[in-house]
Amino acid sequence: MQFIPDPNLPAVNGDVGMMEQVLLNLAVNARDAMPQGGQLIINTAARTFDETYVKRNPEARAGQFVCLSVQDTGCGIAPEVLPRIFEPFFTTKEAGRGTGLGLATVYGIVKQHQGWLEVESQVGQGTTFNVFLPASAKSAAPAVESISSAAPRGRGETILVAEDEPALRRLAARMLRNLGYEVLEAASGVEAIEVWERHGRKVDLLLTDLVMPDGLTGRELAKKMATHESGLKVIYTSGYSPEMRETAFVFREGTNFLQKPYDPHTLAKAVRNCLDGKQAP
Ligand SMILES: Nc1ncnc2c1ncn2[C@@H]1O[C@H](COP(=O)(O)OP(=O)(O)OP(=O)(O)O)[C@@H](O)[C@H]1O
Ligand SMILES: [Mg+2]
CATH class of the missing domain: 3.40.50.2300 (Response regulator)
Structure with a gap:
């Protein structure tokens, strides 16, 4: 596992507990996709989007964002499955292994934070989930504040x-x-x-x-x-x-x-x- 944080990241307004849920669900999915082992790479990056980008991505918005990426070298997602992965109760895992609520939860939380998700996947190569959250005008909130909202x-x-x-x-x-x-x-x-x-x-x-x-x-x-x-x-x-x-x-x-x-x-x-x-x- 690798964690590559961007040292010059703008702050985001986020609920700590919910952000934990996002990261946990994406990381657990990545683990499940690599039963034989593999690489889990989590990184963060500052991104700026203009109107051209928004035209190509209906869910995207223009402005400054923080991107959290969770990347695995697992089984990948078949193209016919990809459009369904955020549906509640959609799972390809055997009965008793998956509820299909992981990504639906992630989607809900990210929407609630005025963000969006993008997925890149190649069968047999791996998958990357990119979570985009709007950068906050404020500088990073003091740690105390985030703890109380956790x-x-x-x-x-x-x-x-x-x-x-x-x-x-x-x-x-x-x-x-x-x-x-x-x-x-x-x-x-x-x-x-x-x-x-x-x-x-x-x-x-x-x-x-x-x-x-x-x-x-x-x-x-x-x-x-x-x-x-x-x-x-x-x-x-x-x-x-x-x-x-x-x-x-x-x-x-x-x-x-x-x-x-x-x-x-x-x-x-x-x-x-x-x-x-x-x-x-
Ligand atoms: N990193 C990934 N690699 C390959 N497939 C994935 C990955 N993440 C999600 N999927 C696919 O998307 C489906 C839905 O994921 P989701 O997290 O919503 O449910 P689940 O993992 O099956 O069950 P739960 O998270 O509720 O235990 C999975 O069953 C799997 O087919
Ligand atoms: Mg899951």
């Missing part, structure tokens, strides 16, 4: 993720592992109980879907576990807003409830707040 991290706490949708479960588990948590996964309430018992009934936080297949709901699962773990923290998730008036129980978005789909930063904050016993701001 996603709050885990300190090795154990989180049990109970979610029946495999793609969402894998995604949540991955986000949490990236943040530094130990993650256990279960596809139903019943499986969650099994996993929890196998793990010596030691879990710091339960992240559970409210509605799951084999009869045991998220609420019932949490009640069962709480009888053995009095300090258990719970965050419920659902695609729908739950009945907020359930007797003696209140769902508070961002504190003990997350509406799906949630983004990595929201999850990171909710989990940290919940573990620390804090209300969401």
Whole structure:
């Protein structure tokens, strides 16, 4: 692996946690593309684009940009696959290996930062992903500022993720592992109980879907576990807003409830707040 940073790079306005996600997803894809090994080259460069360039690249804009390139010497991407790689859930990896959400996430984040992506790939030669982010007029922000906007991290706490949708479960588990948590996964309430018992009934936080297949709901699962773990923290998730008036129980978005789909930063904050016993701001 090589990292070749440009020493004279203008600053960009970026969310540190999201930039980590971009780099991580591109690097993991590069690794997957090189099962026999190879070269991973990450570099940065300042680039200026004029109107001529914009005419050829509909997503590009004129002005000053920072280019982050992630290059591999892997299998490359077939021309018929290339137009689909940014689609959510598009994957060429075998079932259970890829959710197809990596590049969709990258695309979303880069768009959100007013940037765009370009891909160059040769089958059998390798692939380069170029991420363009607008240069900021300000000089580099002090490190303190960037740290405060970074996603709050885990300190090795154990989180049990109970979610029946495999793609969402894998995604949540991955986000949490990236943040530094130990993650256990279960596809139903019943499986969650099994996993929890196998793990010596030691879990710091339960992240559970409210509605799951084999009869045991998220609420019932949490009640069962709480009888053995009095300090258990719970965050419920659902695609729908739950009945907020359930007797003696209140769902508070961002504190003990997350509406799906949630983004990595929201999850990171909710989990940290919940573990620390804090209300969401
Ligand atoms: N560096 C690369 N080299 C070759 N193919 C790639 C590369 N990056 C992405 N692809 C192709 O694009 C597809 C979509 O990538 P994406 O990251 O969105 O999903 P995934 O890697 O399959 O699954 P996930 O990232 O969710 O685990 C991959 O399945 C692969 O076919
Ligand atoms: Mg991927």
